[in-house]
Amino acid sequence: MSLTIENLHASVEGAPILKGLNLEIPAGEVHAIMGPNGSGKSTLSKIIAGHDDYELTDGRVLLDGVDVSGLEVDERSRAGIFLAFQYPAEVPGVSNANFLRAALQARLPDGEEIDAVAFYKDMYAKMDELEMNRKFTSRAVNEGFSGGEKKRNEILQMMMLDPRYCLLDETDSGLDIDALKVVAKGVNSMRSANRGFLVITHYQRLLDYIKPDHVHVMADGQIVKSGGAELALELEESGYDFLKTA
């Protein structure tokens, strides 16, 4: 079981960004992708999630062997892909609770209704774990949230939706050290043999808290180097200069 990215080529407004990227994330593993600005890291996460603005020109994304490249965004989510956004959207007038209920309801067969009592119980337990005030259930999704609150909210959604594969796009950006620890704790609590993670980050710091099994370096739309957790430390030490001489 894995999330497999095969020979992925993608462009934005005609400009090629991903140029034949291959990556396999087996369930049970955490993979980190690092790389300089503009290397295509965020594009990769958006393409896997199915964003319309990014055009898949070649290659495919397989979820446990099933090609999901042709699925709509919502279908991919329900199939088990979760993207924690770098910049989560604000949705005025839609409460967090209603949003999560709609997302969970969409996963149920027609005619089956979500159990409201169980839903709230589950949500409150997870909010406690993330040290989120319960008032956030009735607040509009991300509206007026601080950077840290938005990221916690992303992790809350991830915990509630229980996805098969989680993509974390620069989840550490905008987080102070305390919030980072809480968010990492939430992510770590979800690590299991049945779930894979792809963590996109600029900084080693996040990987101190979410220990990766593999680290990949991305440059110019491809994976150019892979290694263990120690690779992140090397990058922190010496940066990406090696790319220029490679």
Added chain:
Amino acid sequence: MSATFASPALKEFDGLDWPVRTEENWRFGSWKEANLSGLETVGAGTTGELPGPLEGFERIVFANRDLVSGSSASAELVDGSFGPTSRLGSPKLAALHTAKSKHTLHIRSTTDVSLELIYFVSGEGLFLPGVVIEAEAGANIRVVKRFISVDDSAAIVLTATDVRATENSKVTCLVTQELNENSKLIRFADSTLQAASHAKLAVVHTGAKWVREETYSTVDGSDAKSEILSVSLPGTGQEYDQRTFQHHGARNTYSNLLFKNTLFGKARTIFSGLIFVDEGAHGTDAYQTCRNLMMTDECEAHSMPGLEINADEVKCSHGSTCSRVSDEEIFYLMARGVPSKDARSLVARGFSVEVIERLEDEQLEALAMEVIARKFATVD
């Protein structure tokens, strides 16, 4: 041959002209819809299924012009129209109400009153309800008015409300309009606020094929506060035409208007609003916002916000926006597994919430959201 003795009101009505295209107050409006010549008042009506009760509210039910159930110590049915005036382009229609309305429900109180008025509308013809809400010093009056069609007949509801908030009183009025889409609604909503009074007048429109609404609020005593709220959800074949006037006639007064229209299909809306600050009404604080959410490429929204200030030390703003549903919001919701149609519906519903929350009354907010949800269940 017999002589005809017309009442003074009927004479006035006869002497006035129906709205015409060239009138500024009918700009972009469907003035021909307002020509009601030859229409007779509607006969006895039937009641429909009563909505669930609002806790703590007394309920009065009308079937067309007849009171069918309910009463309140604070409300009296008096003969004839209270005589609404139109200062926004429809004196002929106001005169028609004065000439033909059978009775006025006069609500008056010095204390807390919560009243729900249900108007079941059936049959073809003119129905002309009128309500006066008179809040005396210390009163806190809540009124819910609900217009509900019982059948598919082309009814014309010509309704007038006059809110008179005397010193230190509070009035909250929520009107919900769920008429069938063969009907028309013409509505005069006037309010006069004296010192330190507070009026919150809200409307939710989801039904009728054509709505013409003229809202005139006179904020006439210092520290008076007038809030005017509207949520409209028209679809194909529906046109809502709303004209407003926030008139500041005294120092240190406040008004705030927030209208939100969500347009589906080939819907059409017109909003024209003016904030007018009299000479000497210094320290006025007045706001006017109309926002349109365009759910399709085929809907049409016209907005004409306006401001005229004749005093000093005034804080005023007015503005109007038209926008589409944000792709970023839709992607975000869909990335959590919410199907496209449901995502658009959630965002569109959320758009109205800002208005509803300003009611600051859980019961009324819940009722307004119920009406909105019913409409959303019928649109694609």
